[in-house]
Each structure stands twice: as structure tokens, then as C-alpha cells.
Amino acid sequence: MDCLYSLNSHCTVHGMLDSSALPRSVVHAIKSCNASSSVHSSVEEAWNLRQTGHRQSLFNRIASNYDHLNDLLSLGQHRVWKRMAVSWSGAKAGDIVLDICCGSGDLTFLLAEKVGVRGKVTGLDFANEHLTIASERQAGSSNACYRNIEWVQGDALNLPFADSSFNAVTVGYGLRNVVDITQALREIYRVLGTGSTVSILDFNRSSNSTTTIFIQDWVLDNVVVPVANGYGLGDDYAYLKTSIANFPTGKQQEKLALEVGFSRARHYEIAGGLMGVLVATH
Numbered sequence: 001m002d003c004l005y006s007l008n009s010h011c012t013v014h015g016m017l018d019s020s021a022l023p024r025s026v027v028h029a030i031k032s033c034n035a036s037s038s039v040h041s042s043v044e045e046a047w048n049l050r051q052t053g054h055r056q057s058l059f060n061r062i063a064s065n066y067d068h069l070n071d072l073l074s075l076g077q078h079r080v081w082k083r084m085a086v087s088w089s090g091a092k093a094g095d096i097v098l099d100i101c102c103g104s105g106d107l108t109f110l111l112a113e114k115v116g117v118r119g120k121v122t123g124l125d126f127a128n129e130h131l132t133i134a135s136e137r138q139a140g141s142s143n144a145c146y147r148n149i150e151w152v153q154g155d156a157l158n159l160p161f162a163d164s165s166f167n168a169v170t171v172g173y174g175l176r177n178v179v180d181i182t183q184a185l186r187e188i189y190r191v192l193g194t195g196s197t198v199s200i201l202d203f204n205r206s207s208n209s210t211t212t213i214f215i216q217d218w219v220l221d222n223v224v225v226p227v228a229n230g231y232g233l234g235d236d237y238a239y240l241k242t243s244i245a246n247f248p249t250g251k252q253q254e255k256l257a258l259e260v261g262f263s264r265a266r267h268y269e270i271a272g273g274l275m276g277v278l279v280a281t282h
């Protein structure tokens with residue numbers, strides 16, 4: 001059942017994320033025999049919910065150190081990449097826009113600056129710890145265009161918005177973290193208006209450069225995890241490497257976007273190939 005309650009004056013909560021005790025091996029066994037019955041889909045759904053619950057706990061756990069670690073680990077460069085992604089979403093003055101997996105709101109605030117006081121911005125995330133920080137950042141700023149931001153706790157795989165609600169959507173370092181990337185893209189397509197664009201920033205899983213993969217792995221093993229360890233979060237950040245390894249390449253992301261209905265999809269490598277932005281138009 002959908003749940004809607006107020007976290008503070010600018011924040012609402014949609015949907016309850018549950019978990020189940022099903023082991024992943026059950027899903028593997030069913031997947032490998034290619035079953036398409038309702039038993040398959042309900043087992044898979046339960047597994048997805050369980051994984052979603054784990055990820056929700058992980059992001060709540062790292063929330064208080066997340067922004068500081070981002071600055072430290074990217075030497076502040078993540079701010080430049082986020083600006084690029086927001087620009088490429090095509091958001092403009094007066095637009096109604098959405099930032100999915102908003103975390104503490106970096107892209108959401110940039111979107112608010114683009115759409116201005118006549119626009120409206122929604123930041124959606126399932127981790128309430130992140131949303132609390134985002135909402136405190138909003139309250140601590142006197143920038144008038146930040147007043148038009150609403151924070152919503154909800155699931156990227158089941159967006160609590162009507163079809164064609166938004167003129168632009170952004171996702172920063174979120175798509176890699178959802179348990180079903182195709183479903184997330186399907187939901188983005190559904191809530192975007194015709195001719196509108198989504199811009200998705202994330203790590204890039206390079207398909208053709210072994211040097212980039214080597215550098216990325218080296219930095220993760222020798223910089224990111226040891227630094228995160230210093231904050232007692234080494235195990236949580238170790239998950240980054242697997243998530244990047246399992247993330248679709250730029251070409252695969254373009255293909256997935258076209259498959260869910262987008263009319264154009266282009267993936268751009270940035271930061272020397274370490275990061276990527278998928279830009280897809282409805």
C-alpha cells in the first residue's frame with residue numbers, strides 16, 4: 001500500500017520498501033531454467049525488494065560522510081561533472097524537473113538554479129538520512145530558487161508521479177545502484193514529457209580501454225576503500241567496484257534506453273573515460 005506522510009514541510013514519503021527472507025540462489029535457479037510463471041516473477045520481485053532494502057540501509061549508513069568523501073575522493077571534480085549532467089538535461093527557466101536518487105541534493109540544487117523561481121524541482125531518494133541532510137541544506141540557504149524544491153522519499157523503480165509529469169530528469173550516481181536498471185529507465189521514460197530529456201551521470205564502465213579499467217580499479221582499491229576505511233566505511237565502499245563491474249557499458253546503456261522507448265540516446269565519456277553521461281530524449 002502506498003504510504004504518504006510528512007518528514008518536514010518540504011518532504012513527503014511514498015511507498016514502503018520491504019524485504020523478504022528469500023535467498024538469492026532460489027532466484028538463480030529459477031532464472032537459469034527460464035521460467036516465466038508468476039512464481040518466477042514474485043520470487044524475483046521478493047529478491048529485488050530484499051536487495052533494495054540492503055541498499056537503502058547502506059545509503060542511510062554512509063549519508064553523514066557522503067558529501068565530504070565525494071569532495072575528498074574526486075578532489076572536488078564531482079561538482080564539475082554534476083554541472084555538466086544538469087546542463088545536458090536541457091532544464092530551463094520555468095520547467096518542472098525531477099532529480100532521481102538525489103542523495104543530499106547536489107544535482108537537485110543545480111537544477112533549481114536552472115529552472116529559477118518560476119520552476120519546480122523534486123528530489124527523490126529512498127534513504128531518509130540523505131533527504132534529511134538535503135532538506136537541512138535547503139533550509140540553511142537564502143537562495144530564493146531553492147524554495148521550489150520538494151523532497152520525496154520513494155523508490156526509483158516505482159516513481160510516485162503521473163505519466164509525462166516532468167520537462168527534464170537527472171540521475172547522479174544512482175542508476176548503477178538500483179536493482180533493476182531497465183525498470184528504472186522505464187519509469188523515467190514514463191514520467192518524462194514527449195521531447196524531454198534525461199541526463200544520467202555515473203562511473204563509466206569502459207568497454208575498450210584496459211588502461212581506464214586498470215586506473216579505475218587501482219584508484220578504488222588503493223585510494224577509495226582505504227580512505228573510506230578511515231571513516232569506518234571500507235566495507236560499504238568496497239561495493240563500488242562490483243557495482244561498476246556490473247554496470248552496463250555506454251553502448252549497452254544507449255541500447256537499453258532505446259528499448260524502453262526513448263527516441264534518441266547517446267552516452268558521453270567524460271573525465272578521461274572514468275565517468276559517463278547517458279543523455280536520452282523521450
Ligand SMILES: C[S@@+](CC[C@H](N)C(=O)[O-])C[C@H]1O[C@@H](n2cnc3c(N)ncnc32)[C@H](O)[C@@H]1O
Pocket residue numbers: 052055056059060100101102103104105106107124125126127130154155156157171172173174177178179
Ligand atoms: C551514490 S548516491 C548519489 C547521490 C547524489 N545523486 C549525488 O550524485 O551526490 C546514490 C543514491 O541513490 C539512492 N538510491 C539507490 N537506489 C534507489 C532507489 N531504488 N530508489 C531511490 N533512491 C535510490 C541512494 O539512497 C543514494 O542516495
